[in-house]
Amino acid sequence: YLLIYRHLGLDEMNKDSTFSNYLELTKPGVQALLFVSCISGMLIASNFNPPLLTFFFGLTGVSLLAASAAVVNHIYDASIDSKMSRTSNRPIVTGSINKKSATIFAIGLYLIGSFFLLAFTNTLTWLMTTITFVFYAFIYTMYLKQLTSQNIVIGGVAGSMPPLLGWTAITNNLDPNAWLLVLIILVWTPPHFWALAIKRVEEYKEAEVPMLPVHKGVPFTKLHILLYTLLLIVASLLPFTTGLFGITYLVSALLLGFIFLYLSLRLYMEEGDTFAMPTFFYSLWYLAALFGFMLIDVFFQL
Numbered sequence: 001y002l003l004i005y006r007h008l009g010l011d012e013m014n015k016d017s018t019f020s021n022y023l024e025l026t027k028p029g030v031q032a033l034l035f036v037s038c039i040s041g042m043l044i045a046s047n048f049n050p051p052l053l054t055f056f057f058g059l060t061g062v063s064l065l066a067a068s069a070a071v072v073n074h075i076y077d078a079s080i081d082s083k084m085s086r087t088s089n090r091p092i093v094t095g096s097i098n099k100k101s102a103t104i105f106a107i108g109l110y111l112i113g114s115f116f117l118l119a120f121t122n123t124l125t126w127l128m129t130t131i132t133f134v135f136y137a138f139i140y141t142m143y144l145k146q147l148t149s150q151n152i153v154i155g156g157v158a159g160s161m162p163p164l165l166g167w168t169a170i171t172n173n174l175d176p177n178a179w180l181l182v183l184i185i186l187v188w189t190p191p192h193f194w195a196l197a198i199k200r201v202e203e204y205k206e207a208e209v210p211m212l213p214v215h216k217g218v219p220f221t222k223l224h225i226l227l228y229t230l231l232l233i234v235a236s237l238l239p240f241t242t243g244l245f246g247i248t249y250l251v252s253a254l255l256l257g258f259i260f261l262y263l264s265l266r267l268y269m270e271e272g273d274t275f276a277m278p279t280f281f282y283s284l285w286y287l288a289a290l291f292g293f294m295l296i297d298v299f300f301q302l
């Protein structure tokens with residue numbers, strides 16, 4: 001969605017529009033990955049036969065709470081965003097939307113999303129989604145992000161929850177197999193984001209955000225990207241060992257993982273940040289493709 005949005009030039013055409021600014025507050029790129037993983041949890045848990053209302057309003061409810069958390073992040077990080085070129089054009093930084101309006105927007109998103117989850121899924125799903133919301137919007141954004149260079153590792157817990165939330169919306173239980181999908185995203189998050197952090201290390205220094213390459217240096221970060229990529233390959237195989245997925249998924253996970261490993265190894269071995277952005281962009285495709293092959297595998301097992 002985000003690639004199409006930018007390719008068509010809609011972000012430039014509508015950069016001053018109220019709708020576009022409020023949309024940007026919800027971080028649509030992050031929402032796209034959330035959609036993929038949450039839908040995957042729903043479809044896998046239901047064997048591709050989810051109740052229609054639960055599927056639609058459950059997905060919408062989870063997305064609205066995630067969007068609300070993103071708005072809170074924009075509000076609180078405005079001073080940091082103003083110091084970084086990547087984020088200096090965000091609506092609150094530029095004054096296109098003031099903090100009061102953004103706060104009202106965030107509250108509205110949370111309340112509507114909560115209504116959908118409570119009315120069309122179950123209390124457990126709403127509770128787990130709310131815990132995720134609180135952890136990301138307040139605990140991570142306001143404290144952990146500035147407290148430790150392991151902020152992405154800890155903060156990744158919130159971003160890894162959508163497949164579990166989708167699964168729980170269908171089944172009303174916290175299935176161990178769903179937690180394996182959470183684990184994959186949790187382990188994927190550090191090498192994904194640290195690759196970008198290497199490219200933006202000077203900006204993070206300027207903003208005084210203790211990202212790993214700022215606090216421990218770029219070579220140290222490259223090593224940990226490589227190590228986490230190896231751990232990710234192992235984590236991605238666990239759903240096969242439990243019987244959740246079959247051989248199609250296994251082959252796909254190995255192929256996708258080895259490509260990720262190759263890029264991480266090149267990033268580690270080469271001087272500078274030449275392979276930082278290729279590694280970052282591939283990590284996005286990796287996660288989308290991996291969850292796509294999960295669905296393909298389950299579909300052909302029906």
